[in-house]
Structures are given as structure tokens and as C-alpha cells.
Amino acid sequence: AQSVSQHNHHVILSEAASLELGCNYSYGGTVNLFWYVQYPGQHLQLLLKYFSGDPLVKGIKGFEAEFIKSKFSFNLRKPSVQWSDTAEYFCAVKGKSNTGKLIFGQGTTLQVKP
Amino acid sequence: ETGVTQTPRHLVMGMTNKKSLKCEQHLGHNAMYWYKQSAKKPLELMFVYSLEERVENNSVPSRFSPECPNSSHLFLHLHTLQPEDSALYLCASSQGPSSTDTQYFGPGTRLTVL
Numbered sequence: 036a037q038s039v040s041q042h043n044h045h046v047i048l049s050e051a052a053s054l055e056l057g058c059n060y061s062y063g064g065t066v067n068l069f070w071y072v073q074y075p076g077q078h079l080q081l082l083l084k085y086f087s088g089d090p091l092v093k094g095i096k097g098f099e100a101e102f103i104k105s106k107f108s109f110n111l112r113k114p115s116v117q118w119s120d121t122a123e124y125f126c127a128v129k130g131k132s133n134t135g136k137l138i139f140g141q142g143t144t145l146q147v148k149p
Numbered sequence: 150e151t152g153v154t155q156t157p158r159h160l161v162m163g164m165t166n167k168k169s170l171k172c173e174q175h176l177g178h179n180a181m182y183w184y185k186q187s188a189k190k191p192l193e194l195m196f197v198y199s200l201e202e203r204v205e206n207n208s209v210p211s212r213f214s215p216e217c218p219n220s221s222h223l224f225l226h227l228h229t230l231q232p233e234d235s236a237l238y239l240c241a242s243s244q245g246p247s248s249t250d251t252q253y254f255g256p257g258t259r260l261t262v263l
Contacts (some may be wrong), residue, residue: 039191066262079239079254086249092242125192129248136205137252139192 039140058126153255170225172240182222186237
């Protein structure tokens with residue numbers, strides 16, 4: 036079955052701490068990968084995406100993610116978080132041959148303490 | 150950002166009511182989507198439209214009826230809903246339905262079925 040698993044449901048960090056959010060997927064084929072973020076009171080917006088090429092992709096606001104094909108993983112990282120990074124983060128996959136269907140993980144709530 | 154708007158933002162309805170959710174995108178996109186976000190569950194794709202034609206119906210009950218009169222507007226008509234249908238309904242749009250097209254989301258309609 037196609038699925039996305041985000042291991043951490045709720046993460047609490049202090050400012051300047053490093054962040055890594057796990058994402059693993061199960062999909063019978065090649066995929067495109069996405070991280071979306073939802074800040075409090077705002078709509079979902081794209082943080083970064085991976086289609087092909089360099090498996091380390093950089094997104095907005097200093098975020099990056101690494102695609103490790105052998106581990107079916109696409110973990111999100113940031114070296115030093117800020118209070119403004121407090122948000123909910125969603126990993127999603129879409130099959131390269133699949134029209135439109137994004138499959139989302141359950142989301143990880145990140146709380147950054149000032 | 151007002152690329153994708155949704156109305157109403159909140160809706161409370163009884164099980165015998167008929168109501169409609171509206172989505173409008175101002176991005177010149179050709180594909181539109183409905184998603185359902187229930188508490189503690191991943192976002193679930195409901196419907197995909199491309200150039201006003203439905204290209205995916207993700208096993209959604211017939212009490213949810215989508216309509217896409219043009220590429221800028223998408224409706225979700227609701228009738229005889231159940232309390233378990235209470236959720237956040239998100240609309241999204243993308244340039245096309247292909248796997249590399251980024252989806253842009255609206256703020257959602259919070260639906261409560263009594």
C-alpha cells in the first residue's frame with residue numbers, strides 16, 4: 036500500500052537547536068517528494084521538493100532535505116531553528132506516473148521555544 | 150497570499166442539510182483538487198480535476214459531489230452528511246495534474262456536521 040510515515044508527531048526544540056524530521060515512504064515505483072509547512076493560522080505552503088538529480092535539495096528559510104533511495108527516506112533538516120519555524124510539517128510523495136495524487140504523512144508539529 | 154481562496158471558512162450543518170463549498174484559484178492553473186483533513190489523520194485526496202474534467206475520484210461517498218464549471222472554480226456539494234464527515238476541507242490547484250506540478254493550497258473550510 037502507498038503510504039508516508041512521519042516518525043515524530045510532536046517535536047519541541049529551543050532556538051538555535053538543530054532539526055531533523057523523519058519521513059519514510061512506501062510506494063511501488065519512482066516518486067517525487069515534497070515537504071509542506073503550515074504556520075499557525077496560515078495555509079499549507081511548499082517548503083521544498085525533489086524530482087531528480089542531486090539528492091540533497093534546499094528549500095526556503097534555510098531548510099534542506101535529503102533523499103536516500105535505499106532507505107525510502109526524505110528527511111527534513113535545518114541547522115539552527117528559530118521561533119518563527121514553529122509550525123506543522125508534512126511530508127508528501129507523488130508517483131512519477133500518477134496523475135495529481137499526493138500522498139501525505141500525518142504531519143509533525145514543531146514547537147520552538149524562544 | 151490569496152492565490153487560492155475558499156469560502157466559507159467555517160460551516161456548521163445538520164445531517165439533512167445541503168450546502169456547498171467554494172474554491173477559486175487566481176493562478177491561471179488548469180488542475181484543481183479537493184482534500185479532506187481529519188483530526189489525527191493524513192490529508193486524503195478526494196477529487197482531481199484537469200481542464201474541468203474529473204480525472205480522479207478517490208472512492209469518495211456520493212454524498213460529496215464535486216463540480217468544476219471552469220478552470221478557476223471548484224465546488225464541493227454536500228448533502229446528507231454524517232458527523233464523521235466533520236473535517237477541514239482543503240482545495241488546491243496546480244499548473245497541471247502531472248507529478249511534477251506543485252500544488253498550491255487554500256486556507257480550508259472547517260466543516261462541522263451535527
